[in-house]
Amino acid sequence: MSDRLKKIYLLPIATAGLFASYFLVDLAVNKFSERNSAPSTQSVSKEDLLAPYLENLRMPQDKPLSNIHLPLANLGQQLFFDVRFSKNEQISCATCHSPEKSFTDGKSKSAGIAQTDKNAPTLIFVAQQKWFFHNGRADSLAAQALGPIENDKEHGFNRVRVAKIVDKYYRLNFEQIFGALPPVEGIQDIYEGQGIPSQKEPIQVSEAVGAFALATLGDKTQLKSLLAKAQRERTQPAHLLMAQFGLAVQGQTEFDRLSPPVQDSINQIFAWFGLAIAEFEKTIVTEASPFDQFATNFLQSRQLSQSMGRQFGMRELSGFELFATKAQCFQCHHGPLFSDQQFHNIGLPQLENSTLDLGRSVGLILSKKNVFNCKSSYFQHVPSKILIPIFEQITQSETCKESEFLDENESDFVGAFKTPTLRNLPDTAPYFHDGRATDLLQVLDFYDQPEAFEPSVGHRAPLIKNLNLSDSEKADLVAFLKSIRGQPRWGVDELNQ
Numbered sequence: 001m002s003d004r005l006k007k008i009y010l011l012p013i014a015t016a017g018l019f020a021s022y023f024l025v026d027l028a029v030n031k032f033s034e035r036n037s038a039p040s041t042q043s044v045s046k047e048d049l050l051a052p053y054l055e056n057l058r059m060p061q062d063k064p065l066s067n068i069h070l071p072l073a074n075l076g077q078q079l080f081f082d083v084r085f086s087k088n089e090q091i092s093c094a095t096c097h098s099p100e101k102s103f104t105d106g107k108s109k110s111a112g113i114a115q116t117d118k119n120a121p122t123l124i125f126v127a128q129q130k131w132f133f134h135n136g137r138a139d140s141l142a143a144q145a146l147g148p149i150e151n152d153k154e155h156g157f158n159r160v161r162v163a164k165i166v167d168k169y170y171r172l173n174f175e176q177i178f179g180a181l182p183p184v185e186g187i188q189d190i191y192e193g194q195g196i197p198s199q200k201e202p203i204q205v206s207e208a209v210g211a212f213a214l215a216t217l218g219d220k221t222q223l224k225s226l227l228a229k230a231q232r233e234r235t236q237p238a239h240l241l242m243a244q245f246g247l248a249v250q251g252q253t254e255f256d257r258l259s260p261p262v263q264d265s266i267n268q269i270f271a272w273f274g275l276a277i278a279e280f281e282k283t284i285v286t287e288a289s290p291f292d293q294f295a296t297n298f299l300q301s302r303q304l305s306q307s308m309g310r311q312f313g314m315r316e317l318s319g320f321e322l323f324a325t326k327a328q329c330f331q332c333h334h335g336p337l338f339s340d341q342q343f344h345n346i347g348l349p350q351l352e353n354s355t356l357d358l359g360r361s362v363g364l365i366l367s368k369k370n371v372f373n374c375k376s377s378y379f380q381h382v383p384s385k386i387l388i389p390i391f392e393q394i395t396q397s398e399t400c401k402e403s404e405f406l407d408e409n410e411s412d413f414v415g416a417f418k419t420p421t422l423r424n425l426p427d428t429a430p431y432f433h434d435g436r437a438t439d440l441l442q443v444l445d446f447y448d449q450p451e452a453f454e455p456s457v458g459h460r461a462p463l464i465k466n467l468n469l470s471d472s473e474k475a476d477l478v479a480f481l482k483s484i485r486g487q488p489r490w491g492v493d494e495l496n497q
């Protein structure tokens with residue numbers, strides 16, 4: 001590959017400030033340049049061409065149970081499936097993340113206490129991710145787990161009630177791991193009686209309100225001029241929006257009215273609750289998929305023909321070649337999860353009757369404002385020595401360091417969503433953050449002709465261009481994507497066997 005070409009491939013990624021993916025792709029591309037600049041360019045074999053891609057996509061290698069605190073994971077497993085942590089005692093995490101569907105719900109948009117506006121992502125290998133939620137508004141798995149609990153449409157619950165249920169049913173389990181629980185009796189009356197109190201905490205208020213603002217704004221020209229202004233003035237569009245609707249002021253909630261020490265105790269129990277669920281989520285993995293088996297065989301034998309099998313044949317192989325080269329999918333969908341763990345605006349059009357979503361530009365603000373983010377005091381105080389590595393995974397994470405220098409005013413973040421994993425797609429339909437694509441062919445129809453649509457907001461990543469694939473090329477790509485499905489495995493007992 002010439003230097004000029006290399007620049008064209010790398011430029012969009014570099015300008016998006018995506019250092020990690022820049023590095024990886026640069027690595028892969030450099031390997032090709034070395035080979036391609038060798039005297040006999042013609043003789044580059046398909047084997048040599050594909051090897052670095054296969055190397056990069058190898059499935060996560062760690063033994064699933066190494067570095068997992070087993071009692072904590074066991075506790076988290078119980079919490080994950082416990083419907084008592086919901087307003088109507090019918091909703092658990094598994095309602096929308098069902099093990100039978102690779103931890104999704106099969107719905108285009110999830111429903112708990114009420115209908116949400118987002119598609120539930122798979123939790124396969126979720127502990128290997130960096131940012132959580134489609135817009136990355138949580139910087140750790142533990143922080144993520146607390147979101148759905150207090151979301152009106154999901155569990156419809158609140159942290160005070162969580163603390164009380166923990167106190168009632170899980171006190172021993174918690175105390176064996178974290179030591180004595182802070183007392184929670186004194187707060188009994190505040191939250192009992194008239195159903196769910198207005199338990200909204202700041203992060204939810206601003207999010208709900210932001211969504212409301214966007215819905216109210218409706219008019220796209222108005223929004224566009226606002227975004228242009230934000231770019232000119234280098235301010236965060238979401239801030240401008242919120243200011244425009246007088247949203248900076250947050251109402252006092254019932255939780256705010258509790259005394260600070262009581263708030264602290266409740267928050268501490270809530271943070272530990274999240275930590276336990278996160279530990280359980282580390283057990284959610286898969287066995288090797290047909291693609292992984294092919295990759296392993298190939299990386300040993302270096303022979304394509306010898307590496308293919310019944311479930312990974314010619315169709316899948318040519319789909320993979322397209323994925324890696326002509327169709328450019330690898331540029332964002334790389335690494336063990338087929339995700340660069342970055343955020344891109346692929347330019348999906350606005351759907352009727354849907355609110356505009358600014359994606360990452362709001363997600364980053366929310367993660368920085370979250371009281372349970374990686375800087376939170378609730379993850380600084382480690383209650384016992386044995387838990388140090390678990391807390392440090394949050395406070396010392398790459399994500400935590402990265403969040404310090406990420407710029408909320410980055411215009412590429414407007415309308416950008418996290419690159420999702422492509423593992424186990426046959427189990428996780430429908431697709432995209434709002435579940436708009438019912439099957440993989442629909443996804444590919446979009447990637448084939450993205451320029452036919454105007455992005456709902458912001459500007460489309462330069463990498464997303466019309467591909468003009470033939471029907472048979474699309475079919476090959478679909479066959480390849482389906483081959484990245486491995487049997488899910490999860491839970492301490494199951495993995496111990």
Ligand code: HEC
Pocket residue numbers: 080091092093094095096097110111112113116118119120121122123126129131132133134135141144145146148149153154155277
């Ligand atoms: C009502 C359905 C519903 C319930 C209940 C629910 N989730 Fe989710 N989950 C979703 C949806 C929808 C998203 C994406 C939301 C978004 O990004 O805005 C999500 C996102 C996630 C993510 C982020 C994954 C990623 O790739 O970024 C994790 C992890 C997760 N949920 C775990 C949990 C846990 C743990 C619980 C229980 C405490 C839970 N969920 C309860 C629907 C649900």
Ligand code: HEC
Pocket residue numbers: 323327328329330331332333343344345346348417418419420421422425428430431432433434440443447461463464477
């Ligand atoms: C510029 C980076 C980028 C490129 C290039 C790219 N994708 Fe994506 N992909 C994304 C992002 C970001 C999303 C999430 C979009 C959303 O939910 O709104 C996504 C979503 C998907 C999904 C939906 C997965 C799910 O669980 O919802 C599939 C499937 C997919 N891409 C496959 C492909 C294929 C095949 C190609 C090549 C033709 C490709 N992608 C090229 C970034 C990219």
